[in-house]
Amino acid sequence: MTEQPHVDEFTGVQTTGHEWDGIRELDNPLPRWWQWILWATVVWSVGYWFVYPAWPLISSHTKGFIGYSSRGELRDDVAAAKARQAGHLAKLAKASLEQIRTDPELLEFALAGGRSAYNVNCSQCHGSGAQGFAGYPNLNDDEWLWGGRLEDIHQTIMHGVRNEDSEDARVFAMPAFLKDEILDANQVEEVATYVLHLSKQQGDSAASARGKALFLEHCVACHGDRGQGNAEFGAPSLNNDIWLYGGEKAEIVATIANSRGGVMPAWGRILDAVTIKKLAIYVHSLGGGS
Amino acid sequence: MKIHPKRVQGTYRALKWWIMLGTLGIYYVTPWIRWDRGPGAPDQAVLVDIPGSRLYFFFIEIWPQEIYYLAGLLIMAAIGLFFVTSLVGRAWCGYACPQTVWTDLFIAVERWIEGDRGARIRLDKAPVSASKISNRALKFAIWLLISVGTGGAWVFYFADAPTLAVDLLTFRASVTAYSAIAILAFTTFSLGGFMREQVCTYMCPWPRIQAAMMDEESATVTYRADRGETRGPYRKGESWESRGDCVDCNQCVAACPMGIDIRDGQQLECITCALCIDACDAVMAKVGRPQNLIAYASIGGETRRLSGDISSIKMFRWRTLFYLAAWCLVGGIMLYTLINRADLDINVLRDRNPLFVALSDGSIRNGYTFKILNKAREQRTLVLSIEGLAGARLKVVGSEDIAESVTPYFTVKPDRLHSFRLLVSAPRDVLATDSQNIRFVLSEINTRVRAHYDSIFRGPGQ
Numbered sequence: 111m112t113e114q115p116h117v118d119e120f121t122g123v124q125t126t127g128h129e130w131d132g133i134r135e136l137d138n139p140l141p142r143w144w145q146w147i148l149w150a151t152v153v154w155s156v157g158y159w160f161v162y163p164a165w166p167l168i169s170s171h172t173k174g175f176i177g178y179s180s181r182g183e184l185r186d187d188v189a190a191a192k193a194r195q196a197g198h199l200a201k202l203a204k205a206s207l208e209q210i211r212t213d214p215e216l217l218e219f220a221l222a223g224g225r226s227a228y229n230v231n232c233s234q235c236h237g238s239g240a241q242g243f244a245g246y247p248n249l250n251d252d253e254w255l256w257g258g259r260l261e262d263i264h265q266t267i268m269h270g271v272r273n274e275d276s277e278d279a280r281v282f283a284m285p286a287f288l289k290d291e292i293l294d295a296n297q298v299e300e301v302a303t304y305v306l307h308l309s310k311q312q313g314d315s316a317a318s319a320r321g322k323a324l325f326l327e328h329c330v331a332c333h334g335d336r337g338q339g340n341a342e343f344g345a346p347s348l349n350n351d352i353w354l355y356g357g358e359k360a361e362i363v364a365t366i367a368n369s370r371g372g373v374m375p376a377w378g379r380i381l382d383a384v385t386i387k388k389l390a391i392y393v394h395s396l397g398g399g400s
Numbered sequence: 401m402k403i404h405p406k407r408v409q410g411t412y413r414a415l416k417w418w419i420m421l422g423t424l425g426i427y428y429v430t431p432w433i434r435w436d437r438g439p440g441a442p443d444q445a446v447l448v449d450i451p452g453s454r455l456y457f458f459f460i461e462i463w464p465q466e467i468y469y470l471a472g473l474l475i476m477a478a479i480g481l482f483f484v485t486s487l488v489g490r491a492w493c494g495y496a497c498p499q500t501v502w503t504d505l506f507i508a509v510e511r512w513i514e515g516d517r518g519a520r521i522r523l524d525k526a527p528v529s530a531s532k533i534s535n536r537a538l539k540f541a542i543w544l545l546i547s548v549g550t551g552g553a554w555v556f557y558f559a560d561a562p563t564l565a566v567d568l569l570t571f572r573a574s575v576t577a578y579s580a581i582a583i584l585a586f587t588t589f590s591l592g593g594f595m596r597e598q599v600c601t602y603m604c605p606w607p608r609i610q611a612a613m614m615d616e617e618s619a620t621v622t623y624r625a626d627r628g629e630t631r632g633p634y635r636k637g638e639s640w641e642s643r644g645d646c647v648d649c650n651q652c653v654a655a656c657p658m659g660i661d662i663r664d665g666q667q668l669e670c671i672t673c674a675l676c677i678d679a680c681d682a683v684m685a686k687v688g689r690p691q692n693l694i695a696y697a698s699i700g701g702e703t704r705r706l707s708g709d710i711s712s713i714k715m716f717r718w719r720t721l722f723y724l725a726a727w728c729l730v731g732g733i734m735l736y737t738l739i740n741r742a743d744l745d746i747n748v749l750r751d752r753n754p755l756f757v758a759l760s761d762g763s764i765r766n767g768y769t770f771k772i773l774n775k776a777r778e779q780r781t782l783v784l785s786i787e788g789l790a791g792a793r794l795k796v797v798g799s800e801d802i803a804e805s806v807t808p809y810f811t812v813k814p815d816r817l818h819s820f821r822l823l824v825s826a827p828r829d830v831l832a833t834d835s836q837n838i839r840f841v842l843s844e845i846n847t848r849v850r851a852h853y854d855s856i857f858r859g860p861g862q
Contacts, residue, residue, distance in 0.1 A: 141602055143595060239753025250757040250765075350760040395797050397757065397765060397823050 195219075202384050207260040210391055217391065224392025227385050231377065240396050244355060245372055251398045253352040256280050257341035258400040264390035268378040271344070276376035282343040287328065288367035295367075297324055302362040308337040308349050309357065402524065403597060405507060406517040406654035410678025419495050420504055428549075431556035437461075438777055441815070448558050460738065463775060465745070472734045476727060483723035485613040487715060488696070489620040493606065494673035499599050502550070502592040503657065506543055513539045517654055543593050544585070551584030597658045601669050613723075616699040617714045621672045623652075623663045623694050626706060631663075634687060645689045652676035652694060662694055743775040744782075746842045748822075748853045756858045758828075764859040765825040770796075772820070772842065774812040780844055782810045784822075787839040789857055790830045797821040809845075824857065834861035 116125045118136055125134040158164060162174040173179075198219045202210060210216045229238065235246045242248035247255060256266045269276040272283065287293040293301065304321030326335070332345035339347030346354060354372075355365050377386060393399070435445035435458055442449065447456040455462040455470070462469055484491050493500060514520050514535055526532055555577045556564060567573035568581075591599055600607060614620075628646035646663070653661045655676055658669040662676045680694040697705075701713050751767035759765055774780055785807045786792045794808050797820070812818050836857045843850040 141598060143598065144602075237753075239751070241754035241757075248754070248757065250754060250767075251759055253760045347760065351762060352758060352760055395821075397767060397795075397797070398759075 199384055202387055207264060207387065207390060210387065211260065211394070217395075220388045220391040221395055223385070224388035224390075224395075227381070227389050228392055231381065232389070235374075240393070242354075245370070247354055247372075248352075249393050249398065250396045251352060252400065253347065253350065254341060254398065254400075255344045255346055255354075258394075258398055260390055260394050260399065262341065263393050263399065264386065266374070267389050267393070268376065268386050270376035271374040272371055273373055273376055275379050279376055280344055282332075282345075283371045284332070284345075284365075284369045286367065286369035289369070292328065293324065293366075298363055298366050301325055301329070301366055302359055305337065305348050305362055305366075306357075306359060309351055310349075403657065403659040404517045404520045404524075405657040405675070406651070406679070407511060408651075408655045408675050408678040408682065410681055412674035413678050416495060416504065416673065416675075420501050423496060423498075423501055424505070428553050431553065431561040435459075441777060442560060444560055446557060447560075450558060461775070463773065465747075465773065466741075469734065469738070472730060476730050476734070479723055479727045479730060482613045483720060483727055485610050486615065486618055486717075486719050486723055488672075489614060489618050490607070490610060490670070490672045493600065493610075493671035497671075499591060499604070500671060500673065502546075502588060503596045505546065506592040506596075507657070509542050509546070510539055513542070540593075543589055547585040547588035547592070548581060550588045551581035554584050555580050597669065600658065600671055607668060613719075615717070615719060617701070617717055619696045619698045619701075619713050620666060621662060621670060621674055621677060621694065622697040622702065623665070624692070624697070624702070625663070625665075628663065628693055640689070645684065645693050647683065647687060649683050651679040651683050655679035742849075742851060744780070744842065744844065744849050744851045745773040745775070746840060746851045746853045747771040747773070748840055748855045750855055750858075756860070758860070759825060763825045763827050764831060764857075765823055766857050768822045768824065768840075768855065770820045770822040770840070772810060772812050772818045774814065774816055774818070777814045779814055780812050782812060782842050782844055783807050784810065785841050785843075786824065787841060789824070789826050789836060789838045792824055792826045792838075795823045795825075797823060826857065826859075828859065831857070831859040831861075834859055 116127055116134065117123070118125055118134065121136060123136045123138055126137045128135060159172070160174065161176055162178055163171055164174065165172045198216065201216060202220060205213070205216060210220050228236075228240070232240075236242055236249055237246070240249040247253075252258060254262065256262055256271070265278070266280060269278040269280070271280040273279050285292060287301075288295060288298050300317050300321035301324050302321070303317040304319075304325050307315075307318040307321075325333075325337075329337075332340055332343045333348055334340055334345075337348035339345050339349075346352075351357065353361070355361055355370055377389070381389075430446050431444065433445035434443050435456075436443055437456075442456060444456065445458050447454075449456065453464045460469075481492055510520065514523055523532060523535065552568070555568075559577070564573060564577065568577065595603075627644060629644040631644050631646035631648045634647040652663070653659075653676075655678070656662065657673060657675065658671060660667050660669045662670065674696070677692075677694045677696070681691045684691055684693055696713075698713050704710075748771075749769040751769070755766075757765045757767075770784075772782065784794065786794065796808055796810075810818070810820075836859070838855055838857045840853045840855060841850060842852070
């Protein structure tokens with residue numbers, strides 16, 4: 111049994127048959143042009159099946175006439191970008207660090223590449239802003255364990271610190287004065303007091319005088335007579351307020367007692383020479399480079 | 401139902417021809433106007449230079465950073481449209497809208513080739529013949545020519561017109577130019593040739609929202625039913641007693657490009673092109689009755705007229721005055737900022753990671769990305785200083801010739817944006833709080849041109 115379709119008496123147009131509080135909706139046809147566009151897009155979409163990859167098969171898919179693939183597009187884009195960079199990369203490979211630094215065009219290119227290489231490889235330990243964390247040096251300041259000149263930074267990145275990967279890695283380490291029984295706990299405490307004194311923080315003067323004597327005996331060889339540090343041995347300067355492992359007395363005592371020895375991989379084994387150059391330039395530009 | 405508007409003559413038709421001439425003239429001629437800006441700068445008066453990221457309008461030159469001028473212009477256009485709508489209804493739709501102007505042009509071509517309404521209806525119904533095909537082919541060809549010309553004029557706004565014209569004709573122009581022309585030619589051809597009134601009725605949002613700007617005093621095209629009814633055919637010599645002026649000749653319907661009968665009252669479709677007024681006035685003159693049976697009138701005005709008050713349309717109303725005031729306000733602000741537009745600007749973005757860096761000598765350093773916008777077409781020497789930070793030292797990264805000093809000098813090239821990384825350090829004991837307000841001041845040597853930017857300097861606090 112089919113119901114007779116309802117026709118609106120004013121317009122003579124059939125309604126959809128639904129009723130809401132006495133209001134019925136007219137069932138006007140869509141404008142013709144609108145329908146044509148709909149069918150045109152349907153026909154157009156059939157073309158896609160043949161032109162582009164479309165239908166999944168058992169172990170593959172239809173490839174399409176023009177052989178397009180999004181991976182292929184990415185590959186082409188990367189190749190094109192590489193080709194665009196080729197000239198600059200060749201120049202970077204030949205130029206010395208100093209030449210790169212003084213050539214505005216090369217510098218801009220190296221900084222951009224260095225920034226992205228840093229974000230991928232270095233930010234995990236040194237932080238996205240190169241601000242560092244306890245045990246991972248801040249690269250923005252002018253306090254450098256192994257030297258802040260371009261060549262020093264390049265050397266450190268290339269060969270790393272205290273690793274097994276490279277023969278040229280930075281190797282020097284501090285003795286664990288308490289663990290190795292060079293000093294007793296009291297003496298460590300006194301040296302720490304003197305170190306705090308050096309960095310112009312508060313310190314017990316009697317204890318620091320005793321600590322000074324111990325310092326001159328055990329520490330000056332690396333840290334210098336005024337605690338100025340020595341990049342050759344990776345010995346940080348102690349006469350400022352920058353601390354890699356914390357500047358509280360307990361933290362300094364722990365450092366003297368047990369030693370510290372941060373490790374960095376030899377990036378020369380992982381990255382290519384030009385990328386290492388870019389990284390050195392970038393890190394140097396962060397503001398602390400000397 | 402295909403609509404075949406009949407040709408009319410009269411005041412409004414003449415006005416529409418003049419407006420068509422004016423608007424199309426502006427559209428086609430503007431890109432060819434030359435304007436000398438000196439060497440190295442384009443000499444086109446109106447140019448949207450996308451690769452160079454500049455907008456030229458006669459003596460005005462806008463950088464991407466100043467796109468708010470464009471926003472202001474659009475706001476003025478919108479409020480201006482509101483104003484006109486509250487005064488005279490859909491005057492924009494009836495006279496100046498590109499859809500109306502181009503449709504009018506297309507109908508004029510159609511009429512010229514295929515004849516007036518009756519001839520066109522007959523031709524539509526006629527079986528396919530050689531003459532019908534040739535008629536249609538000629539019409540489509542002219543339409544296509546206009547369409548390509550429309551798209552062609554558009555692209556001239558985005559490149560040097562004479563150069564591009566030669567490139568286009570010798571097939572050396574970019575694919576972008578050709579595809580822009582093709583797309584606009586297609587839309588012009590289909591919107592002006594075939595979709596016509598359907599664009600206004602179904603596609604355009606403006607008819608749906610324009611009612612919000614109108615009130616009972618807004619003038620629209622109105623059929624004066626009190627005068628026209630009872631309508632009926634009229635034979636010469638008959639008396640006009642006890643009948644209306646409308647002779648039911650249907651000329652107003654025949655003339656309507658929207659295919660409606662204005663005598664049914666206000667309708668969504670009506671674009672107030674006023675062609676029915678011209679059509680009706682011609683008939684009224686012929687039968688010897690007064691003009692304006694169909695006329696521009698407002699609901700309020702009609703009510704007053706019926707009660708014997710002959711005051712015409714009320715133009716000064718709170719609504720119109722408000723729109724006018726808002727329009728003037730936005731325009732005034734635009735004009736003020738334009739007159740006081742600086743040709744030197746700086747932008748400073750503070751490093752947020754790290755917030756600050758402690759240096760070995762105890763001082764605190766902040767990093768900034770520093771941009772100088774030199775909008776003048778000459779090289780300038782500028783000096784940078786900082787206010788509100790005692791003992792500040794400035795260093796520009798990567799610039800050997802800009803040494804660390806209290807006030808570094810910069811040489812900036814003409815019409816260029818320069819970006820620098822700037823390191824500012826200050827002794828720790830001058831920092832009273834963990835965040836200090838500072839001001840970067842950039843001043844030109846030997847002139848009084850200055851630009852400044854307020855920022856902050858962060859430290860560890862006391």
